[in-house]
Amino acid sequence: MTQLTTTSGIPVTDNQNSITAGPRGPVLLQDFHLIEKLQHFNRERIPERVVHAKGSGAYGTFTVTHDVSKYTKAKLFAAIGRQTETFLRFSTVGGEKGSADTERDPRGFAVRFYTEEGNWDLVGNNTPTFFLKDGIKFPDFIHTQKRDPQTNLKSAQNVWDFWSKAPESLHQVTILFSDRGTPDGYRHMDGFGSHTYSLINDAGERVWVKWHFKTLQGIRNLTAAEAQRLAGVDPDYAQRDLFNAIATGDYPRWSVEIQVMDDARRAAWEAQTGWDAFDLTKVWPQGEFPRIPVGILELNRNPDNYHADVEQAALSPSNIVPGLGYSPDKMLQARLFAYHDAQLYRVGTNHQHLPVNRPRCPFHNQQRDGAMAVANGGAAPNYDPVHADVPAVGGFGHGDAGWPVEGNAGRYDTRATDDHFTQAGNLFRLLTEEGKRNLIANIAGSLSNADAATQDRQIGHFLKADTAYGQGVAEAIRALQNQA
Known part of the structure; x- marks a missing residue:
C-alpha cells in the first residue's frame, strides 16, 4: 500500500483521528494534516464556466487523408497520413454543471490540435450558425438562458x-x-467551427473557410419525450455513453471537411444574395461551396482524471498556428478576447502550464511569475529588447497579410435591412x-x-x-x- 503523505511529501501516520487534548478534545491547531485537508477541500472547486459548464472530453488523433496544401501552409496538414494529437471537449451550452446532458440546447464541440507549431483550438458547436451576429449582445442573450434574477427559475x-x-x-x-x-449523446452528432476562418498558403494567399466535422457513427437524435425521460433517469447519459464507448474500444470518428471561398467568390455571392459571408447567423450553401475532405478525427483515450483534463481544459479560438487565420466575423472577434479572458479568471494566469493546455512543442516567452508558475523561464531574460534593425512584419503575422479595413469608426446596425x-x-x-x-x-x-x-x-x-x-x-x- 502506498504511503499516504501531505502535499509536501511528509508521511501521514494517522488519517483516521485528529490530534486532540485528551480523548474528547478540543482539537489542536497544530494538526497540520487535518488543517491542510480542510483548507484544500474548501478550495477544490474552480469557478464554473458561465457557458458550456457541463461537459465531457477525450483525447485522440487527427489524421490527414487529403492534400489541402494549396490552401494552407500549416504543418499539421503537410502530408497525407500525418497524425496530430488532439483533445475534444463536448458540452451543453446554457445549463449549470449539474444539469442534464439531454437538455434542448446547442452542444459545444471544441477541438485542440497539439501541433508542432503550437496549440490550435477550433472552438465551435454542433450547429453551423448561432443566435447572434455581434458579440456585444452575447451577455444579454446568455442571461436569458440562465435563471431569472427574482425567481431564480x-x-x-x-x-x-x-x-x-x-x-x-x-x-x-x-x-x-x-x-x-x-442529439443522442455526443458521438452521433456533427461538429462545426461555425465561424468563418481563413487559411493561408506558402504564397501568402488567403481563402475563407468553414470547418465541418461529420460523424461517422451516423446522426441520431432523441425525441423530446425520450430526452426528458433520460434527464430524469440518467442525467449524465452523454458522458456515460462517450466514456464507455472509448473504454471498450468503440472509438468515435468524424470526417474533417472544409468549405472554401476566395475573395472573388465572396464578393459575387454577397452581391447575389445580399448575405454577409462573415455573418454567424448564415450558412454557406453546400451546393455552391461543396465540402472538401481533409482528414479523420478519432477519439481513442479517456482522461485519467476528469478535473485535471476536462474541467481545467482552457481552449480559446485565439489559438491559431501559421497557415491559419481569423476573419472579420464580429462574433469571432469578440470571442478572441472573451475566451482567453475567461480562462485567466477561471483557471488562472498560468493555465497554459497545465498538462491538458500545455503545447507539445517547445515554447519561449518573457512572461513570468503569477500563481502556479510551473514553467517560469529559468535564468533566461524576462524581456525582449527593441530590434530596430529587423524588418517589420505586416498584417497579423504567421504570413497572413491581413485584409483591407475601410470606413469611419462607429457603431453600425444593419439588422433592419438584413435578411433573417x-x-x-x-x-x-x-x-x-x-x-x-x-x-x-x-x-x-x-x-x-x-x-x-x-x-x-x-x-x-x-x-x-x-x-x-x-x-x-x-x-x-x-x-x-x-x-x-
Whole structure:
C-alpha cells in the first residue's frame, strides 16, 4: 500500500483521528494534516464556466487523408497520413454543471490540435450558425438562458422575449427546436467551427473557410419525450455513453471537411444574395461551396482524471498556428478576447502550464511569475529588447497579410435591412413532414409559456420564413391553450 503523505511529501501516520487534548478534545491547531485537508477541500472547486459548464472530453488523433496544401501552409496538414494529437471537449451550452446532458440546447464541440507549431483550438458547436451576429449582445442573450434574477427559475418569457426582438436568431432557433436540438449523446452528432476562418498558403494567399466535422457513427437524435425521460433517469447519459464507448474500444470518428471561398467568390455571392459571408447567423450553401475532405478525427483515450483534463481544459479560438487565420466575423472577434479572458479568471494566469493546455512543442516567452508558475523561464531574460534593425512584419503575422479595413469608426446596425428569414425558411422546407411536426410541437410547448405579445411577435418571424411554419406554430399554441 502506498504511503499516504501531505502535499509536501511528509508521511501521514494517522488519517483516521485528529490530534486532540485528551480523548474528547478540543482539537489542536497544530494538526497540520487535518488543517491542510480542510483548507484544500474548501478550495477544490474552480469557478464554473458561465457557458458550456457541463461537459465531457477525450483525447485522440487527427489524421490527414487529403492534400489541402494549396490552401494552407500549416504543418499539421503537410502530408497525407500525418497524425496530430488532439483533445475534444463536448458540452451543453446554457445549463449549470449539474444539469442534464439531454437538455434542448446547442452542444459545444471544441477541438485542440497539439501541433508542432503550437496549440490550435477550433472552438465551435454542433450547429453551423448561432443566435447572434455581434458579440456585444452575447451577455444579454446568455442571461436569458440562465435563471431569472427574482425567481431564480428558468424563464421561457425571458428567452422568447429576447428571440422575438432579435429575428437574426430565427435560423438557430429553428435548428434548436428541431430534432437536432436533442442529439443522442455526443458521438452521433456533427461538429462545426461555425465561424468563418481563413487559411493561408506558402504564397501568402488567403481563402475563407468553414470547418465541418461529420460523424461517422451516423446522426441520431432523441425525441423530446425520450430526452426528458433520460434527464430524469440518467442525467449524465452523454458522458456515460462517450466514456464507455472509448473504454471498450468503440472509438468515435468524424470526417474533417472544409468549405472554401476566395475573395472573388465572396464578393459575387454577397452581391447575389445580399448575405454577409462573415455573418454567424448564415450558412454557406453546400451546393455552391461543396465540402472538401481533409482528414479523420478519432477519439481513442479517456482522461485519467476528469478535473485535471476536462474541467481545467482552457481552449480559446485565439489559438491559431501559421497557415491559419481569423476573419472579420464580429462574433469571432469578440470571442478572441472573451475566451482567453475567461480562462485567466477561471483557471488562472498560468493555465497554459497545465498538462491538458500545455503545447507539445517547445515554447519561449518573457512572461513570468503569477500563481502556479510551473514553467517560469529559468535564468533566461524576462524581456525582449527593441530590434530596430529587423524588418517589420505586416498584417497579423504567421504570413497572413491581413485584409483591407475601410470606413469611419462607429457603431453600425444593419439588422433592419438584413435578411433573417430566407435561410430559416429553407431549413424548414428541407425537413421531413415528421421533422416539421416535431419542430412545431417543440416550439409551441416552450413559446406557449410566454405572454401573448411575445408569441405574436415570434410567430410573425416564423410566417416571414414560411407561411406553413408560422401557421403551424400558431395552431399548436392554440391547441395547447384549449387543453389548459
